[in-house]
Amino acid sequence: MTDIVLAHDYLVQVGGAERVVAGWAQGFGARRIVTLAYRPETTFDEFTRLDVQATLSPALATQVERLLPALPSIAARTTVSGGDVALVSTSGWAHRFRFEVPHVVYVHSPARWLYAADDYRLRLSPLRRAGLTVSTPLLRRGDAEAMQRASAIVSNSVVTQARMRAAYGLDSVVVHPPVEPVAPDAAAPTRDLPDAFAVVVARDRGYKNVPLAIVAARTAGLPIVIVGSGSESLDDPAQGVHGLGRVTDAELCWVYREAVVVIGAGREDFGLTVLEAALEGTPAATVATGGYLETVQPGVSGFQAASATADDLAAAIRRARDLDPEAAREWARGFSRDEHLARLARVIEEVVQRA
Known part of the structure; x- marks a missing residue:
C-alpha cells in the first residue's frame, strides 16, 4: 500500500x-x-x-x-x-x-x-x-x-x-x-429561524459577495441565513438577516435541508456548498460564472442568474424553489x-x- x-x-x-x-x-x-x-x-x-x-x-x-x-x-x-x-x-x-x-x-x-x-x-x-x-x-x-x-x-x-x-x-x-453529506444526522441550531429561508455558506471574504446574496434574497421575498466564520457580524433578524457564524456539521446539515434555496453569489473556483445542499434536496441559485457552471445543472439542481445583479439572482431564486429535490440529490451524487x-x-x- x-x-x-x-x-x-x-x-x-x-x-x-x-x-x-x-x-x-x-x-x-x-x-x-x-x-x-x-x-x-x-x-x-x-x-x-x-x-x-x-x-x-x-x-x-x-x-x-x-x-x-x-x-x-x-x-x-x-x-x-x-x-x-x-x-x-x-x-x-x-x-x-x-x-x-x-x-x-x-x-x-x-x-x-x-x-x-x-x-x-x-x-x-x-x-x-x-x-x-x-x-x-x-x-x-x-x-x-x-x-x-x-x-x-x-x-x-x-x-x-x-x-x-x-x-x-x-x-x-x-x-x-x-462531495458527501456534511453529517450523518441533522441538528437544529440553538436559535429560532424563519420557516422559509435562503442560505449562503461563506466565510468573511470579499470575493464571496455576501452583500449581493442578502439583497437578492430580500428581493425574492426571503429572509437569509448566513453560515461561516465572521457572518455573526451581519446578524440583523429585524431585516431578515440571520448570521449564525460557525456552526457544527450537524447544524449545517439541518440548515441545508430546511433552506428553500442555497445562494452562490461569489467568484468560486468550484462551488462545493451548492452540491452539499443538493445532496439534502435543496436547489441552488447562483451567478453564472466560475465553478458554478460545473456544479449547477440548470433546471435540475438549480438556476443561474442572467447577470450578477440582485434582480437577476432573485429571479433565479424564485425559479429554483420549484425544482424537484430528488433530481437535485441525483445530480450531486455524481460528485x-x-x-x-x-x-x-x-x-x-x-x-x-x-x-
Whole structure:
C-alpha cells in the first residue's frame, strides 16, 4: 500500500479545502500531515487523529494571515519527507514546501494573493496592500518555480485548470472535489429561524459577495441565513438577516435541508456548498460564472442568474424553489468521494511508478 504524506496550507479554519483534506486522510489511510499552522479548536476534528507537523507555533497560528510578507520564505523552509509520495492541497502556500519525496499538487486555486489581487487585497491595510503590489513580480517568480517542481498537478475544476494555464503556463488534469453529506444526522441550531429561508455558506471574504446574496434574497421575498466564520457580524433578524457564524456539521446539515434555496453569489473556483445542499434536496441559485457552471445543472439542481445583479439572482431564486429535490440529490451524487479518490489514486500511482 502506498504510504501517502499529506500537506496543506494551514489548518486554522473550517472550509471546503480542509474538508477535502480530511477526506483524503480517511480515504487513503494517511497518518501524517505537514502544514504551516494548526489550530485544532477552529478546524475539523478529524485532524486530531493525525500526526500534524506545523511549522508555526500555536501562538503564531492565530495570526497566520498577518504573516503574509514572511510566509513564502517560511513555506520554503517547511520540509516534507518520509512516505512514498506527498499529496499536496494548495491555494497559495503548500506547493512551496521543500519536498524530499515525489509530490502531487492538488490546486483549489492559484494563489489569490498573487493572481486575484482584487479579491484578496480587499482585506489588507493600505500599507500592506502597497507592499504586496511592489513585491508581486518577485513573489510570482518564486511561486511559479515551486509549482514547476511538482511531479503532477491536479486542478479542482475546469475554471482552475484555465487559471493554472494563465498563471503558470502549466497543464493539469481535473479531478472535482469529493462531495458527501456534511453529517450523518441533522441538528437544529440553538436559535429560532424563519420557516422559509435562503442560505449562503461563506466565510468573511470579499470575493464571496455576501452583500449581493442578502439583497437578492430580500428581493425574492426571503429572509437569509448566513453560515461561516465572521457572518455573526451581519446578524440583523429585524431585516431578515440571520448570521449564525460557525456552526457544527450537524447544524449545517439541518440548515441545508430546511433552506428553500442555497445562494452562490461569489467568484468560486468550484462551488462545493451548492452540491452539499443538493445532496439534502435543496436547489441552488447562483451567478453564472466560475465553478458554478460545473456544479449547477440548470433546471435540475438549480438556476443561474442572467447577470450578477440582485434582480437577476432573485429571479433565479424564485425559479429554483420549484425544482424537484430528488433530481437535485441525483445530480450531486455524481460528485462522489469514491470517484474522487479513485481518480486521484490513478494520478498518484503514475507518479510513484515514475519515481
